[in-house]
Amino acid sequence: MLAKITRFIEAPLVRSYNYITNCFVVLFLSVFHRLHLIFMKIVPQSVRVWWQKFLQDIFIKILRAGPIPEHVSFIMDGNRRYAKSNNLPLKKGHEAGGFTLLTLVYICKKMGVKCVSAYAFSIENFNRSEEEVATLMTLFNAKLEEFATRAKDFRDPLYGSKLRIIGDRSLLSADTKAKLEEVERLTKDGKDFTFYVCFPYTSRNDIQHTIYLNSKDYVERKIELKDITVSKFSDKMYLDQFSKKCDILIRTSGHRRLSDYMLWQSHENSTIEFVPTLWPDFTFTQMCLIFFRWSFYTTIQRYNDITLFDQSMKSITSSIPFLNKRRYHSLESLPEPPVAVSVLG
Numbered sequence: 001m002l003a004k005i006t007r008f009i010e011a012p013l014v015r016s017y018n019y020i021t022n023c024f025v026v027l028f029l030s031v032f033h034r035l036h037l038i039f040m041k042i043v044p045q046s047v048r049v050w051w052q053k054f055l056q057d058i059f060i061k062i063l064r065a066g067p068i069p070e071h072v073s074f075i076m077d078g079n080r081r082y083a084k085s086n087n088l089p090l091k092k093g094h095e096a097g098g099f100t101l102l103t104l105v106y107i108c109k110k111m112g113v114k115c116v117s118a119y120a121f122s123i124e125n126f127n128r129s130e131e132e133v134a135t136l137m138t139l140f141n142a143k144l145e146e147f148a149t150r151a152k153d154f155r156d157p158l159y160g161s162k163l164r165i166i167g168d169r170s171l172l173s174a175d176t177k178a179k180l181e182e183v184e185r186l187t188k189d190g191k192d193f194t195f196y197v198c199f200p201y202t203s204r205n206d207i208q209h210t211i212y213l214n215s216k217d218y219v220e221r222k223i224e225l226k227d228i229t230v231s232k233f234s235d236k237m238y239l240d241q242f243s244k245k246c247d248i249l250i251r252t253s254g255h256r257r258l259s260d261y262m263l264w265q266s267h268e269n270s271t272i273e274f275v276p277t278l279w280p281d282f283t284f285t286q287m288c289l290i291f292f293r294w295s296f297y298t299t300i301q302r303y304n305d306i307t308l309f310d311q312s313m314k315s316i317t318s319s320i321p322f323l324n325k326r327r328y329h330s331l332e333s334l335p336e337p338p339v340a341v342s343v344l345g
């Protein structure tokens, strides 16, 4: 009874306290954002670089204190519109996109993410002009070579990464296939982090290919029907052990569709974020804000998932005063996290 009365009095107080603190946080962030923009415009390049790195390190340290997504994926949309809006040749738009990708991959690795995948070229992209396809192939070769070299250099933060290029290779020229095999061979021993470049790829092609592999194993009597479980099926997909789930999928440029990507991997508790920014303009800060949101909901989710035994132990210890000296906000007072695949943005 007493607990009920306390709750009745406490709930509106906590709610108004949360509301006031939220208002202050939003006000502080918007003032900080404006001052930051002015600061970045007036300081010289060297100070700007130093400051950005300083902020990056702080954000990464804060994020590392909470849960970190294991698998992050990008649909990199908007390169051509970026080139057009900046009066640049189309090639420059894709080059800027390649630069953004490697920068974000490097930051994800630094944060402790285990795997990043990127939709670099869908099977449908072969319908683009011959010139654009050739430009993209040349860019991929250069960028993948750069990644593999960096992954072998112990002074580079990408050191220890594994590079995998996944998709239907039968659609590629012999030259390109040989190049891809070479960069994969160079990084095959990387254990800390895996970077999957999906090209030429579609989810349905991946699923169809996995069904083919399972059926082949069954016909050749290597497996029995009962062995085809969701988990074992996933293991045979292009993304290996990361096929089971994608924690965060980000699509840039404002389109709100999956375009035949991550269809198998987007299920309960996967977060899909659609952001309006064009891919080359997508920044570290925007990615971090998405990670913060994911981390916040995952913390609540994990708390809700703890066993009944843990919860009863907690209620016993909380009733003993000397074990419960400090008061925290209860996690129950926070909003419910999304329960299924959440589409934000």
Ligand SMILES: CC(C)=CCC/C(C)=C/CC/C(C)=C/COP(=O)(O)OP(=O)(O)O
Residues within 6 Å of the ligand: 076, 077, 078, 079, 080, 081, 082, 094, 097, 098, 101, 119, 120, 121, 122, 125, 136, 139, 140, 143, 144, 197, 253
């Ligand atoms: C290391 C590595 C693999 C680098 C990748 C380079 C890169 C970012 C490739 C993406 C290519 C692509 C088809 C983007 C989609 O934007 P779009 O061309 O459809 O642009 P739009 O939406 O404005 O038309």
